Amino acid sequence: MLLEVHDIHVHYGKIAALKGISLQVDEGEIVTLIGANGAGKTTTLKTVSGLRPLTSGSIRFQGRDISKVAGHKRVVMGIGHAPEGRGIFPGMTVQENLLMGAYARKDDATKELDEVYDLFPRLAERKQQFGGTMSGGEQQMLTIGRALMTNPKVLLLDEPSMGLAPLLIKQIFEIITTINQRGTTVLLVEQNAQQALQIAHRAYVMETGTITKTAPAQDLLHDPAVRAAYLGGDLGIH
Ligand SMILES: Nc1ncnc2c1ncn2[C@@H]1O[C@H](COP(=O)(O)OP(=O)(O)OP(=O)(O)O)[C@@H](O)[C@H]1O
Ligand SMILES: [Mg+2]
16 A cells, blocks of 8 residues: 555644544545535645644655654655645746755656656746746646656645636646556545546445545446535536
């Protein structure tokens, strides 16, 4: 197992955001985490990447307990995180933003840069444009591209489709599939459950800090309770 999260509890002050989350991600998989606003999805990703500390429980990556390893070391180990709400550097160019993503690597990042420009031709066209003047969708691509610059073994994606127009949403999900087919394992958090379940192998459903269900993604697409809660109850699968 590439990533094993075991019974983690995470607090913000006295408030328990995660109340015993366990999940596994195997090498090569796309695993999606779906759930309502405030369920704890972002907190789960932040805890895996080391941005939030654990109160209890453990996180293992490639068999090693990383619960107490600093976030920047987890990046070097192969955990890439494209956070919610983008967080690019507005006053730096697209290319500078991408190179910032590679800061943790000691060697030359030309190969990764070429791969990111291949995945996102729009970024290649706008290398010298300031990050802050890129459109919302373009900034979303830049966030994902920056996380790919460390050549991660697992890519944590927090709502990559948020705020995008339908055509761009479709493209982003296709790109996530391509990233996975090129060998990167993906842990995907999405409000857009329909599309996430269509590209994922397995899924976990989160409710208020706990996991309430886990199943192959295709099964959840047809699960009446999941459809009612997260897929608008619409049975028209496309
Ligand atoms: N910095 C913080 N300080 C205090 N409480 C927080 C903080 N960040 C998150 N929380 C709380 O922790 C809980 C989980 O939040 P989290 O952001 O992980 O949810 P989420 O599932 O990602 O939601 P969304 O779908 O809205 O992005 C929420 O109740 C939230 O209010
Ligand atoms: Mg969130």
